[in-house]
Amino acid sequence: MPAAIGVDRLERLLAAGAQLVEVLPADEYAEAHLPGAINIPLKTLDARTTSSLDRGTPVAVYCHDGL
């Protein structure tokens, strides 16, 4: 079950090597994103687009405001 986290936990995860994915559309990602994040828009999220990610390493996702 995915865990809902806040910014402090996110920073700890990132410091420990977690992967970070922004799921907003590409233009919103291009405008501003969190350092180190890659962009996989929700509408394209599938086995192929996530193939570069390590399934055994923690991964954190975010959008604009969680809604």
Add this chain to the structure above:
Amino acid sequence: MSPRAAWRLEALGFEHVYDYVGGKADWLASGRPRAGRAAGEVFAGDLVDPDPPTCALADRVSDLGAALRASRYGFTLVINDRRVLLGRVRRSALSAAPEEARAEDVMEPGPSTVRYDTPASQLIERLAHKKLRTAIVTTPTGRLVGVFDRAAAARRLA
């Protein structure tokens, strides 16, 4: 959007999935580093006065006078113990208020706010257009970031 993405990743076989629920809005509102085209943009939150006059709901109006007279904004902001913005008390509201009144009795509830990541240059223009001197900046969860002073911000951007 991110909750659905998190569940989708889990269904795709990811073992440890986390949903940063505050999202980009929360990150940017905290003033943390950012990447992308807007990385170099100066945001409203970057230029606020982070320590404007504040008070609590239960503070007596009679105790607010000195702080309000000293306030360069002409108001004090009403916040709770989590620094969530609840209202604004203007200097002009004090003259007609009985001494036993509390901030809650004379405040304007829910004053308009802007987000931390509003471009500062845009906000200066908007405020000038509306003939306003200041804007209150809050996080997406309503916590007070500070007061954006149009003239001071314009000087810093010049």
